[in-house]
Amino acid sequence: MTAPQADPRREKRREIRTYAIGYALALALTGGAFAAVHWPRFPARTTLGLVFGLALVQMIVHLRCFLHVSLRRSSRDDLLLILFSTLIIILMVAGTIVIIANLHGRMM
Amino acid sequence: MTDGIWPALLGRFTWNALAFVRAWQNPTVNEIIGAGAAMMVVLGAASVITLITVTGKWGYLWREWLTSLDHKKIGVMYVVLAFVMLARALAEAVLMRMQQAAAVNAPGFVEPDHFAQLFSTHGSIMIFFMAMPFLTGIINYVTPLQIGARDVAFPLLNSISLWLTGGAAGLMMVSLVIGRFSTGGWTGYPPYTELAFSPDVGPDYWISAVTLGSIASTLSGLNFAVTIYKLRCPGMTLMRMPLFCWTTLCTSILMIFAMPPLTVATALLALDRYLGFHFFTNDLGGNMMNYANLFWLFGHPEVYILILPAFGAYSEVVSTFSSKELYGYTSLVLATMAIAVLSFTVWVHHFFAMGQSANLNAVFGIATMTIGVPTGVKIYDWIWTMFRGEVRFTVPMLYSLAFMMTFVLGGFTGILLAFPPLDYLVHNTLFLVAHFHNMLIPGLLYGMLAATHYWFPKAFGFRLNEKWGRIAFGCWVFGFYLAFMPLYVLGAGGAARRSQAFFEPAFRPWLYVAGVGALILLAALTALFVQLWVSIRERDANRVFAGDPWDGRGLEWSTSAPPPEYNYAVIPVVDGRDPFYDGKRDGDGYAVPAGYEDIAVPRNSMVGPATGILGAGLAFGLVWYIWWLAVLCLAGIVATVIARSFIRDVERIVPAADVARIEDRWHHAIAAARPISRHHETTPANQGLAEVTA
Ligand code: HEM
């Protein structure tokens, strides 16, 4: 599981750089979302979509830069777990909405 | 007695809450049965405490067991808990069977309200405090050994899980003596369990016990999943893990995702009952269907949480006792994963009759039927594993065979129930009760019993008595068929489940047969206890200290029996699926390492017992509205967690010299033992060293 032994000092510098990039990106994405609401350029619907989009990118940035989940082999397990969790949560949430909406419809 | 003081001190407790007082004031058979059960709890607890005190074992028990963080000891304690709870729940089942047999056009001897408590406690205990502790215990014991680890990933958390489960089980016991239990069944559906319809303490007991239990199971699931992901020994890739580890992994993942919906459902119900919320009430916008949805979002994956570890155990047993590599390993892994994912797509089949559209039911009905496919794959794989193997009919193998036949039968009735139109006819009848016992008794109980018989010699260093094992096996199987096949007939004939009395004389003979079956099942449990007693008495003749009584295949058999506390003196390195089996054949199964190193093991901790006892206290306070107790216990839990974070010295070192002494003793025993062939593995000649044939 361990990567080939690298020079620990270089390793550490790289690590810090990743965190710094992640921090900058996270700040920019959050700021972007606030900016999109504060200085509205687009209709409300588009703005909402934009904020959702930024949030998704934000998630990926967190996973990549802070949690070190990437497509590399060593973090394949983590990636699979995250995808699996996403699948299950979608199943549960979507299923619940469908069922309750269906019942609701038949009560009308 | 001023009015203010007692309620402040004792909440809503009154003397009438005591089962004994009720029986004294109103000595009917019904109340006397209740008081008798309470008496058994009190006497049982008192005699255990007296016994420990007289033999002076408190210190030993506290140091060696209760505060231990060793996954093996925690596993054993879980299994002990499971057996205690099994005894109670089975006794209740027999009582229900007797009542129903006696109550055809007659009142019988158990009143309706009491009967409702019986099926509620029986169901809740069997699922949450028998099945879950049993499989958690076996997983705890076996998985770290199988993956070549020294413990689970979070030993302290493990102890906390154990104690939360134990505290919740204790609460179930207390409810027999003080107050009463819920009458809402193991599902606890509102609005019936809301304050408006059940203002008593019953549902509060149920909520507390189930919530504590579900939190404990979530934590266990996290613990096992991380253990498997992070602590496998070098060379143990995922696809080289024993199948039991795969089922552990899938069960843990199911626990992580399926237990929280239950915790949420019971917590919301508690908010309704305690703080006047309206999540599930009839009025003010409550919607009980969301409870049904949340509950079964947990409930269906739960049945696979229960069944998968048994599948794992059967895979190990069938392969070992056929002396053959597991047939279709990859397909078994894929089938396990498929079952795990599919189990999240079928939960509506538990409420087909509760109002969704036919199309929605059809989708979930079809999804339900597809689960039959991976399950069928597994059955064929086990059959092919036995094919042309050197099959020995030992007790675990007998359970496996009984499982295969019986489980398939239950599966068929499950496919029937997956048709929504058919479900409309037999839902809420004894047909359903027959179906799920037909799945859970072979698919959980037999599996755990097979696992117990199989791994017992590893855990305690001696084999269990074969003769009594076979008697118990015969009773479990024969009793099962007698007790549950009639229920299919009764259910198809319209007998509603959870009925305290019947009015159809034609039911009588079937109820009698089922009653006899229940008594045979009671005999089966008794036979297991006799077996344990006899085996302990004869232990010196049946020792297998060398550690490999069955010519085992996985790493767990490559240690002494019982294994040392650190499991492996040197962490093993594996290069195949049956590392120990192959190792024995290549001649390096028992290689003596060049030297030993110091080994760190987790130090004992009283955080587990403290959280469990305080958690139960908190729950008890909430049930009885004894607010000072609840607040005190909650503060205690917080304080315990904070105090623990200041403890830095959490590991104990086993010095290399001690390791060497322990290992040398074992290696000498191996050298002195006589290898035995498979014909003699159930005789005292078995010292735990297998004769190696090609
Ligand atoms: C070993 C022998 C067993 C016997 C004789 C037995 C008997 C019974 C009986 C008589 C009922 C009530 C049926 C009714 O509604 O009229 C029942 C319900 C139930 N049993 Fe068992 N049972 C046994 C084992 C188990 C096991 C191993 C489990 C689970 C692991 C289990 C889980 C349940 C559940 C969940 C219910 C439904 C409770 C409710 O209605 O809320 N039982 N059982």
Ligand SMILES: [Cu+2]
């Ligand atoms: Cu189900």
